[in-house]
Amino acid sequence: MTTEYSVPTATHLFRYVLGSADMYCCEDEQRDVFAGTDEKGIFRIWGETAEAGSTAKIDLCRILLEYGLYCCSWCSTAERLEHMQEFGARIGQSLAQYFGANPWLGVAEDSAVRALEIVFGTTDACFSAQLSDSGVRFRITDCPLENEAKRSGLPSLELAHHGMSAMCRSLILDTNPHASVDTSSDASGEFTLTIGAKALA
Numbered sequence: 001m002t003t004e005y006s007v008p009t010a011t012h013l014f015r016y017v018l019g020s021a022d023m024y025c026c027e028d029e030q031r032d033v034f035a036g037t038d039e040k041g042i043f044r045i046w047g048e049t050a051e052a053g054s055t056a057k058i059d060l061c062r063i064l065l066e067y068g069l070y071c072c073s074w075c076s077t078a079e080r081l082e083h084m085q086e087f088g089a090r091i092g093q094s095l096a097q098y099f100g101a102n103p104w105l106g107v108a109e110d111s112a113v114r115a116l117e118i119v120f121g122t123t124d125a126c127f128s129a130q131l132s133d134s135g136v137r138f139r140i141t142d143c144p145l146e147n148e149a150k151r152s153g154l155p156s157l158e159l160a161h162h163g164m165s166a167m168c169r170s171l172i173l174d175t176n177p178h179a180s181v182d183t184s185s186d187a188s189g190e191f192t193l194t195i196g197a198k199a200l201a
Contacts, residue, residue: 010036013094016087018049018070033063033091035098043105045095045122061123061148064088064163068156081162088163092170095119099175112172112179112195113138119171120144135180140191161191168193 013033031047038044046057047066058066067087071080099107099115107115113129116138120127123144130137145164149157165183172181172195180196 010034011098013098014090016067016090018066031063031066033094035095043118043122045119059123059148060091060119061144061160062152062154063091064145064160064167065149065152065154065156068159068163069154071159072156080159084159084163085166088166089170091163092167092172093174095167096171096174107175112175112181115171115175116168116193119167134194134196136195138193138195143191145191164191 011034013035015030015032018029018031029049031049033045033047035043035045045060047059047063048057064087068080068084071083075083096115099105099118105118107118113136117127117129120140125140125144126142127138127140130139145157145160149155149160154160168183169181172179172193182194184192
């Protein structure tokens with residue numbers, strides 16, 4: 001989703017090559033990914049082009065879908081999954097580092113669930129966390145990737161799901177290296193993470 005909110009406390013997370021506007025020309029475009037709070041104090045994750053003068057910002061779901069489309073323009077099927085996994089993991093690692101440097105967000109060293117709540121809160125997703133003897137089942141219904149794919153017309157939903165899984169796994173393990181995590185998604189738009197009990201210690 002493209003938005004125009006103002007974020008006065010922006011922290012640059014990383015930059016990646018996106019490709020040209022039509023995704024197939026040799027001229028490269030770059031996108032920067034930021035995290036920060038907006039004028040209402042709400043935490044945001046967004047991307048914007050590196051070229052000066054652009055005010056349009058895209059959210060996390062659009063970042064994943066867009067990068068998936070970019071991979072489709074030049075990679076084989078196996079390479080797409082590999083690059084998408086690396087990209088998702090890079091987002092997760094960057095966010096874990098950001099949360100570690102900003103304790104006011106309330107992500108304690110071992111609070112993987114809180115980190116997920118903050119990240120998915122930026123996408124307006126519906127989510128819940130259920131505690132059990134084996135850990136936590138973090139469930140996202142009405143997955144925001146599905147909604148953004150329909151809005152934007154970007155066709156790379158399967159790759160975006162793969163990137164989201166990698167992002168969540170990396171975020172959880174970088175928040176708590178002793179955690180275990182399994183991810184799954186289905187055609188109904190549900191995305192589930194099962195986090196091992198050690199993540200809650």
